[in-house]
Amino acid sequence: xxxxxxxxxxxxxxxxxxxxxxxxxxxxxxxxxxxxxxxxxxxxxxxxxxxxxxxxxxxxxxxxxxxxxxxxxxxxxxxxxxxxxxxxxxxxxxxxxxxxxxxxxxxxxxxxxxxxxxxxxxxxxxxxxxxxxxxxxxxxxxxxxxxxxxxxxxxxxxxxxxxxxxxxxxxxxxxxxxxxxxxxxxxxxxxxxxxxxxxxxxxxxxxxxxxxxxxxxxxxxxxxxxxxxxxxxxxxxxxxxxxxxxxxxxxxxxxxxxxxxxxxxxxxxxxxxxxxxxxxxxxxxxxxxxxxxxxxxxxxxxxxxxxxxxxxxxxxxxxxxxxxxxxxxxxxxxxxxxxxxxxx
Amino acid sequence: xxxxxxxxxxxxxxxxxxxxxxxxxxxxxxxxxxxxxxxxxxxxxxxxxxxxxxxxxxxxxxxxxxxxxxxxxxxxxxxxxxxxxxxxxxxxxxxxxxxxxxxxxxxxxxxxxxxxxxxxxxxxxxxxxxxxxxxxxxxxxxxxxxxxxxxxxxxxxxxxxxxxxxxxxxxxxxxxxxxxxxxxxxxxxxxxxxxxxxxxxxxxxxxxxxxxxxxxxxxxxxxxxxxxxxxxxxxxxxxxxxxxxxxxxxxxxxxxxxxxxxxxxxxxxxxxxxxxxxxxxxxxxxxxxxxxxxxxxxxxxxxxxxxxxxxxxxxxxxxxxxxxxxxxxxxxxxxxxxxxxxxxxxxxxxxxxxxxxxxxxxxxxxxxxxxxxx
Numbered sequence: 001x002x003x004x005x006x007x008x009x010x011x012x013x014x015x016x017x018x019x020x021x022x023x024x025x026x027x028x029x030x031x032x033x034x035x036x037x038x039x040x041x042x043x044x045x046x047x048x049x050x051x052x053x054x055x056x057x058x059x060x061x062x063x064x065x066x067x068x069x070x071x072x073x074x075x076x077x078x079x080x081x082x083x084x085x086x087x088x089x090x091x092x093x094x095x096x097x098x099x100x101x102x103x104x105x106x107x108x109x110x111x112x113x114x115x116x117x118x119x120x121x122x123x124x125x126x127x128x129x130x131x132x133x134x135x136x137x138x139x140x141x142x143x144x145x146x147x148x149x150x151x152x153x154x155x156x157x158x159x160x161x162x163x164x165x166x167x168x169x170x171x172x173x174x175x176x177x178x179x180x181x182x183x184x185x186x187x188x189x190x191x192x193x194x195x196x197x198x199x200x201x202x203x204x205x206x207x208x209x210x211x212x213x214x215x216x217x218x219x220x221x222x223x224x225x226x227x228x229x230x231x232x233x234x235x236x237x238x239x240x241x242x243x244x245x246x247x248x249x250x251x252x253x254x255x256x257x258x259x260x261x262x263x264x265x266x267x268x269x270x271x272x273x274x275x276x277x278x279x280x281x282x283x284x285x286x287x288x289x290x291x292x293x294x295x296x297x298x299x300x301x302x303x304x305x306x307x308x309x310x311x312x313x314x315x316x317x318x319x320x321x322x323x324x325x326x327x328x329x330x331x332x333x334x335x336x337x338x339x340x341x342x343x344x
Numbered sequence: 345x346x347x348x349x350x351x352x353x354x355x356x357x358x359x360x361x362x363x364x365x366x367x368x369x370x371x372x373x374x375x376x377x378x379x380x381x382x383x384x385x386x387x388x389x390x391x392x393x394x395x396x397x398x399x400x401x402x403x404x405x406x407x408x409x410x411x412x413x414x415x416x417x418x419x420x421x422x423x424x425x426x427x428x429x430x431x432x433x434x435x436x437x438x439x440x441x442x443x444x445x446x447x448x449x450x451x452x453x454x455x456x457x458x459x460x461x462x463x464x465x466x467x468x469x470x471x472x473x474x475x476x477x478x479x480x481x482x483x484x485x486x487x488x489x490x491x492x493x494x495x496x497x498x499x500x501x502x503x504x505x506x507x508x509x510x511x512x513x514x515x516x517x518x519x520x521x522x523x524x525x526x527x528x529x530x531x532x533x534x535x536x537x538x539x540x541x542x543x544x545x546x547x548x549x550x551x552x553x554x555x556x557x558x559x560x561x562x563x564x565x566x567x568x569x570x571x572x573x574x575x576x577x578x579x580x581x582x583x584x585x586x587x588x589x590x591x592x593x594x595x596x597x598x599x600x601x602x603x604x605x606x607x608x609x610x611x612x613x614x615x616x617x618x619x620x621x622x623x624x625x626x627x628x629x630x631x632x633x634x635x636x637x638x639x640x641x642x643x644x645x646x647x648x649x650x651x652x653x654x655x656x657x658x659x660x661x662x663x664x665x666x667x668x669x670x671x672x673x674x675x676x677x678x679x680x681x682x683x684x685x686x687x688x689x690x691x692x693x694x695x696x697x698x699x700x701x702x703x704x705x706x707x708x709x710x711x712x713x714x715x716x717x718x
Contacts (some may be wrong), residue, residue, distance in 0.1 A: 087363075092537070093364065131511055192418055
C-alpha cells in the first residue's frame with residue numbers, strides 16, 4: 001500500500017477529480033488568454049482568483065511536488081517530478097502555440113461580432129498597442145508556473161505528497177495567497193502611477209474635402225495592465241482657418257469646413273459628417289478587464305484662434321461602487337494649421 | 345540513432361504526433377501564413393527556404409557521434425555560451441530596439457550562425473533531449489528529465505520574467521516588447537523552447553563516451569547520408585555568402601522604356617515624354633532601383649513634371665540588402681539641358697562591408713534630345 005494513502009484525506013484525492021480540476025484550469029486559462037469575451041468588465045480579478053484557488057487545490061493534491069526541493073524527495077518522487085517537468089516543457093510549447101492560435105481566432109471572432117452588432121459603422125480593432133494584455137499575461141504566467149503541477153496531477157495515479165510534510169499548517173498558509181493577491185491588485189489599481197500605452201502601430205486613413213486630416217490615438221494604463229486602459233481615438237482635420245473633429249456627428253463641423261465641402265446649410269449633420277467609429281470613437285479602445293471604466297466623456301472645443309482642444313475623461317474603479325476610484329484625463333491640442341501643441 | 349542498451353520497447357511504433365512536432369507545426373504554419381505573400385514574390389527566398397528545410401531533414405537523419413572535440417565538456421560549454429551570446433545579440437539588434445526600422449534580413453548572419461551552432465549542439469548531445477522514449481536508456485532518460493527540469497526553470501524565469509517586467513514597467517519597455525516579439529525575441533523564444541534542454545544537457549553532463557553507444561539497427565554505415573547532409577549544410581551556409589559577394593561583381597541589368605512623345609501644350613511645352621527605367625544589382629540578394637519620370641521641353645529649356653524629386657529617390661526595393669541614396673539631384677544647365685542623377689549605395693545585409701554603387705542618370709536637352717539614359 002502506498003504510504004500516501006495513510007495520510008488524511010485532502011481535496012481532489014481521486015485521479016478523476018484531479019483530472020477534472022486540470023481541465024477546468026486549462027479552460028479558464030484559455031478563456032483568459034483569448035479575446036472572448038472581449039471584456040470582463042472589471043470582473044477579471046474574480047476569474048484570476050478562481051484560477052488561483054484551482055491552482056492551490058492542485059498544488060495541495062500533488063503535495064507541491066513540482067516546487068519541492070530535491071533533497072526532501074525520495075528517488076521515485078524525484079523521478080516523477082523530473083519526468084513531469086520534461087512532459088511539461090514539451091506541452092508548454094504546444095500550450096503557447098495553441099494560445100497564439102486562440103488569440104488569433106478569437107480576435108477574428110470578436111471583430112466579426114462587433115461588426116454584426118453595429119449598424120453601418122463599426123469600431124474595428126483597437127488602435128492602441130496593448131502588446132500583451134493583463135489577461136493574456138495572466139494566462140502565460142499560469143502556464144509557466146503551473147504546467148508541471150498539472151502534469152503531475154493528470155498523470156500520477158496516486159496521491160503524491162513529499163515525505164515529512166503534513167498538509168495542515170502549510171496548506172493553510174497557502175490559502176493566504178488568495179487575499180494577498182486581491183490586496184496586491186487593489187493596491188496596484190489605486191496607487192500605481194498611470195502609464196502611457198505603447199506607441200500605436202495602426203491608424204485609419206481618412207480625408208475631408210478642403211482640409212487635411214489625421215487620426216490621433218493614445219491611451220492611459222491604470223494599474224499596470226491589471227487595471228484598465230482608457231483610450232482616445234479621434235480624427236482631426238484642419239483647413240488653415242480652424243481645426244475640428246471629423247466623423248463624429250455629435251460635434252458639428254465649423255462653417256469654414258462646410259463651405260469648403262459646398263453643402264447647403266440645412267443639410268442634416270449625420271449626412272455630411274456621419275459617425276465613422278474606426279476614425280473617431282469615444283471609449284472604443286478602452287480595456288476594462290480588471291477594473292471598471294465609467295463616466296467617460298469626450299469633448300472637442302475649438303477656440304477663437306481655431307485651435308482644437310479634444311479632451312477625454314473617465315473614472316477608473318477597482319470595484320463597482322467607486323472603490324479605489326481614480327480619474328483619468330487626456331487632451332490633444334491641434335492648431336488650425338495642423339500643428340500638434342499637446343498630446344497625451 | 346545511438347543507444348547504450350538495446351531496449352525492448354524499441355519495436356513499438358514511434359508516435360507520429362509528439363508535442364514537439366505539434367508545436368513546431370503550429371509555429372511553422374503561422375510563420376508560413378505570415379511570409380507566404382513574401383515568398384510568393386521572391387522565388388529565390390522560397391527556394392532557399394526549401395533548401396534549409398531539406399538540410400534540416402537530412403541532418404536529422406544522420407548519425408550523432410560527437411567526436412573527440414565536441415565530446416569535451418569545455419567545448420560543449422563554450423558552444424552553449426556562444427549560442428546564448430548569439431541569442432542576446434539578436435535580441436539587442438538595432439532592428440528591434442528602435443534604433444532603426446526593423447528589417448528581417450538585417451540579422452541574417454546571426455540567424456545563420458545560430459543554425460550552425462544548433463546543429464553542432466545536436467551532434468554534441470547526440471540529440472538525446474528530443475529522442476523518442478523508446479530509444480534512450482534509463483540513464484539517458486534520467487539525465488534528460490533532469491535537464492528539462494532545470495531548463496523549465498530557466499525558461500520560466502527568462503521568458504516569464506522578461507515578458508512580465510517589459511509589459512508592466514513602462515511605455516518604452518512595452519514598445520520594445522511589441523517590436524521584439526516579431527523579430528529577435530521570437531527567434532530567442534523558439535530557440536529556448538526547442539533547444540534549451542539540450543543546452544542544459546551539454547553544459548552539465550560529463551564527456552560522452554563513444555564506446556557506450558551503438559547503432560540500434562546494426563552497424564549500418566551512414567557515411568553517404570552524412571556526406572549529403574554536410575554538403576547541404578555547406579551549401580546552405582555558402583549560398584548567402586556567395587550571393588552577397590555577387591552584389592559587388594555581377595554586371596548590372598538594366599531595362600528602359602521611352603514612351604512616345606506627347607503634345608505638351610497643356611503645360612506650356614512643345615512636347616513631353618515619359619521615361620521608365622529599372623536597374624538591378626545582384627541575384628537573389630539584390631536591389632532594384634526604379635525610375636519613372638515625365639519630362640517636357642519648349643525649345644528654351646527642358647523641365648520635369650514628375651519623377652525627379654527627392655521622394656522619387658526613395659523607391660528602391662531590396663532583398664537582403666540595404667540601400668542608401670547618396671545622390672538625388674536635378675539640375676538645369678544654362679543652355680536649358682535638364683540632368684537628373686539618382687545614385688544609391690547597395691550593401692548586402694550579410695556582408696555590409698561589400699558595397700556597390702548604382703547610378704541612374706537622365707540628361708535631356710531643350711529640344712527633347714536624350715543625351716544620356718539611364
